[in-house]
Amino acid sequence: MAKSITPREKDYSQWYIDIVKNAELAENSAVRGCMVIKPYGYAIWEKMRDALDKMFKDTGHVNAYFPLFIPKSFFCREADHVEGFAKECAVVTHYRLKNDPNGGVMVDPDAKLEEELIVRPTSETIIWDTYRNWIQSYRDLPILCNQWANVVRWEMRTRLFLRTAEFLWQEGHTAHATKEEAIAETEQMLNVYADFAEKHMAVPVIKGVKSPNERFAGALDTYCIEAMMQDGKALQAGTSHFLGQNFAKAFDVKFLSKENKLEYVWATSWGVSTRLIGALIMSHSDDNGLVLPPMLAPLQVVIVPIYKEVEQLDAIKAKMEPVIKALKAKNITVKLDDDDSRRSGWKFNEYEMKGVPVRIAVGPRDLENNQVEIARRDTLEKQTISFENLDLYIEKLLEDIQNNIYNKALQFREQTTRKADTWEEFTQQLDLGGFVSAHWDGTPETEDAIKEKTKATIRCIPLNNRLEEGKCILTGKPSTQRVLFARAY
């Protein structure tokens, strides 16, 4: 039985759920808000992780691992941070169970922790407590550490990949001798994220800084990349924070400068998470299932043999073998699916659902004609292609697909980014979906009021924004630049 998907037009939210389920990416677990990332979903995450990890290492970073638990008191050290993070979190209070006289097991009241432990929602506090011992002089700086880890935030309304109680991410935490160096690092990592989103995920992003309301709890500045989903809602895909000396002061991390003066250390942190898989799905997929950029597809090319007799299958395999070999030599992942318990129609649906970029069908008549049928997942177009230099054709096709889905997403974003100069225009355009570029008077109060009236937030103040005189869309007060509003995930 073919799996079916609710069309986007009908119910976008159900469409998303159907894709995640039918492409076998993830599912809800027995634990509220925690997901199981299934093998196919995890394979996409591995590709993302490996590409990002290489980019981090190429920019001089190293990986390390810090504890899962954070003492409760650590959160109170940085005043803004505790407001932002310490509230909705998983709290470990005991370290032992015992047999329950009524059957089963119960928490042992004698095993209560003196100080409760928080399951990390983010690791600035425990890491800066550690850095205090690593840093004495300017010669110990910079520290450029990254951590791949699981974190927990007790979200009330969860959605697979987009918002879950537990999720996987990476968090970079760097320590610098000067403010300038820390800001340069913050910007560098924003650029790494933007490159990754655009080149690997084929998701165009806008680089910007957050308004104070949307800033990370404890940061002086939060840089972000913002992407536009197919339903016209924005999604924050990555953030890079300039933390100033806030955490150094909270955890008393000082260094002896070249000038022999004791100074507080400057900090950054930056992260992306499994949320990116949600962004990937909502940027490219269609009513037939997942569409994956070739660079992140666990399987890039699938070959479906069409045959009745086993001799036919053998002939197809023999013919395809050198092609498979040539593709593998180019680091292209390819599989010939000879599972005879599945019909080829079922296979076509299945690989379409899973977003395999290129599907090759080949039967006895194709062999005679020295050709194959190639279907590309992004456009669903089919073409008959000669065997000659088939590997080169496929290599080129994968590049085309990668570029095409990026351009399609870019075009969509450009078409759905609009300027508004009056409140009426602003609200109408928000209802159309997409980014609305509008003037804002720069105050948190106005941003709050706009959010309350429209559910839209300032997604970012784009980097290198053009300065332009104008009037705030809500208050009419003077403004020096437009900012990007949108409803968001």
Next chain:
Amino acid sequence: MAKSITPREKDYSQWYIDIVKNAELAENSAVRGCMVIKPYGYAIWEKMRDALDKMFKDTGHVNAYFPLFIPKSFFCREADHVEGFAKECAVVTHYRLKNDPNGGVMVDPDAKLEEELIVRPTSETIIWDTYRNWIQSYRDLPILCNQWANVVRWEMRTRLFLRTAEFLWQEGHTAHATKEEAIAETEQMLNVYADFAEKHMAVPVIKGVKSPNERFAGALDTYCIEAMMQDGKALQAGTSHFLGQNFAKAFDVKFLSKENKLEYVWATSWGVSTRLIGALIMSHSDDNGLVLPPMLAPLQVVIVPIYKEVEQLDAIKAKMEPVIKALKAKNITVKLDDDDSRRSGWKFNEYEMKGVPVRIAVGPRDLENNQVEIARRDTLEKQTISFENLDLYIEKLLEDIQNNIYNKALQFREQTTRKADTWEEFTQQLDLGGFVSAHWDGTPETEDAIKEKTKATIRCIPLNNRLEEGKCILTGKPSTQRVLFARAY
């Protein structure tokens, strides 16, 4: 100031601590029992993880991710499992903090979970609860999943890498249609672990099965690899469990067989952890610091230029550049350390401490003579080597070092494995350290009694053990085979 290490002879335990600290592998954190894995230690773990991950994938396994938290009631479903695991663990009881009127934050009593969550000590229960929905028919089998994750066991006495409250590991969880297939999987993964230990870690291991006392809680059979440390204590380096149908029954996981009958699924699980880093240290290192097998060394070759003038440094760099390029082309990691804030004597000590397998020193006179000085870390021998084909020489040297440290460890184990036929021999030999091969009457009571008297346990019953009539070392009762005893980590 040179870092110093307590000699093994003087205090083995302090020697271990000194190595972990001075080679910058890990340190204790602010959270009791939880370690910080420092960048150099984590780089070794990454090399282990990547090699193992490839071996798992080459044997048909895929990765997935399951929740960190396990509902308390899940542990009670498998009777042996709860006894083994649910006792000393981190228990999450609340999901929110609130401002404390006395300052800081406190646990919000209104945010108590209905059912407590356990931070996973191992994931059989949550995974088999998930598999129930993944498995309907024989066509859904086998499932061959692995997970890389953090786990928590509330250990009272902790030791960096060897026993920590939180540690990193992988846990494979497979589901099969038949008993035979599950046993074959259990044995296959034991062989994967043994290959990894011997070929990558250069640590010889004995493959065997555990006695019932030492079996994994919930397993029908636990296979293990056992290694011998330099102080004569054994270390369990990996385990592979045949779980029978225990977890399938506990979580009601049945499948429709080819014969159209509903049957319970057969299971295995297998894991290795960051404990392997402890095994690595204690197998090869010496009183000068860490000794790493080249295959797991984050940096395999370091070049230390000896110079006074900057022109000399430039000449050395120019001369070494083609060598560095040639080594990199062979996937050998190499660094020329031109940090002029450190003296070369300091560098020599530092790289020796960190176990870099090959150190090249090169100065102006070496350039004149077209040679370099090469020091190998394992034997500390130095040799003068011509520039000609230097890359080939180094490639071969790395292989030699890998083999040499394996052979050294093997020889040590063979020298410290002894047969005992009387109780007196047995206790004397245990005091010498190493494995003692002795007869045992096969009862848990006798094993307990021996443990009580000597602190030694049965490390394993070696696979393909020779059958041999004999008398139990303690009770004198008849025995059919010798087993391996040792004191252990």
